[in-house]
Amino acid sequence: METNTEDYGPRDIVGYGRFPPDPQWPGGAKIAISLVLNYEEGSERTPVNGDDTTEVLASERRQYGVPLRGEYGSRSGVWRILRLFEKHRIPCTAYAVGQALEMNPEVGEALKEGGHEFASHGWRWIDRSAWTVEEEEENVRKTIRAIAKASGGPPKGWYYGMVGTKASPRSRALVARVFREENIPLEYWCDDYSDDLPHWVPMPGGKADEGLLVVPYSLDCNDYKNATYQAFITPDHFAQYLIAAFDELYQEGIDGSPKMMSIGLHCRIVGRPARLAGLRKFIQYAQAKEGVWFARRDEIAQHWKDRFPYQPPSTIAA
Numbered sequence: 001m002e003t004n005t006e007d008y009g010p011r012d013i014v015g016y017g018r019f020p021p022d023p024q025w026p027g028g029a030k031i032a033i034s035l036v037l038n039y040e041e042g043s044e045r046t047p048v049n050g051d052d053t054t055e056v057l058a059s060e061r062r063q064y065g066v067p068l069r070g071e072y073g074s075r076s077g078v079w080r081i082l083r084l085f086e087k088h089r090i091p092c093t094a095y096a097v098g099q100a101l102e103m104n105p106e107v108g109e110a111l112k113e114g115g116h117e118f119a120s121h122g123w124r125w126i127d128r129s130a131w132t133v134e135e136e137e138e139n140v141r142k143t144i145r146a147i148a149k150a151s152g153g154p155p156k157g158w159y160y161g162m163v164g165t166k167a168s169p170r171s172r173a174l175v176a177r178v179f180r181e182e183n184i185p186l187e188y189w190c191d192d193y194s195d196d197l198p199h200w201v202p203m204p205g206g207k208a209d210e211g212l213l214v215v216p217y218s219l220d221c222n223d224y225k226n227a228t229y230q231a232f233i234t235p236d237h238f239a240q241y242l243i244a245a246f247d248e249l250y251q252e253g254i255d256g257s258p259k260m261m262s263i264g265l266h267c268r269i270v271g272r273p274a275r276l277a278g279l280r281k282f283i284q285y286a287q288a289k290e291g292v293w294f295a296r297r298d299e300i301a302q303h304w305k306d307r308f309p310y311q312p313p314s315t316i317a318a
Helices: 071-088 098-103 105-113 135-150 171-181 224-226 236-252 273-287 297-307 313-317
Strands: 031-039 094-097 116-122 197-204 210-215 259-266 292-294
Touching: 031 236, 071 105, 071 224, 071 273, 071 313, 094 098, 094 105, 094 236, 098 105, 098 135, 105 116, 105 135, 116 297, 135 171, 210 292, 210 297, 224 259, 236 273, 273 292
Parallel strands: 031 094, 031 259, 031 292, 094 116
Antiparallel strands: 197 210
């Protein structure tokens, strides 16, 4: 597929440079922590869903055609994770796949009751790069409807997932256009790994004074690595890595340059008992520190918009 650079926008390799802005997190927090729970179970590529093969990314390895990859996450793992969040009174953003929510409505009910955010992770957790424009548009609309049914409102943020080929070069512009046609604000975009702070890009297809806020995600502080050849072998390995990342960012906050920390979680991965122990250890460590803000991504996005409104490039240059 030919890449259209206009769909991505101009490449920015400079960012904030040596002097990033002080995000002024609520209460003078030294760090904002975004826990992201990817809910994908049941939506993956599998012959049971009419596909010609079985997904092997982010999963325990198994033989072709055996549709057991996601069931642990939806049957057991998700509840273990949500109980941990409830016990520690912390919110998460669920990167929710539309089909997965429809297949297990109880998960949507629990996320809503727990005060967690629903952001979109697409209609299915599959390779979308070969879809036609019409196919992708329809699946964006189906996702919006599924999340609105589960949560009571449409998603504010969108994350397709750039691991492998889960999105196409046109996806950001296409999603933005569908949101406009549905008369829904696209509040933020997460297919980005370029920074430790939110930043603005021009809204694809939008007005000259309209921006799209990018709230970056992370693949290093992510239990996804437990399903790859670079796995975290023990619970302590996962906890130690998260704690090390936290310590560095927390110190930057103490030194006057606070950041955000994104942690990616999957029900079928960190929902396993031993792996959850590592996540619990990190949460307890972080909560014992002063000035730590556990926040949903929509809360981070709204905070950024309030303090750093979009400035069109022409305005900045002037």
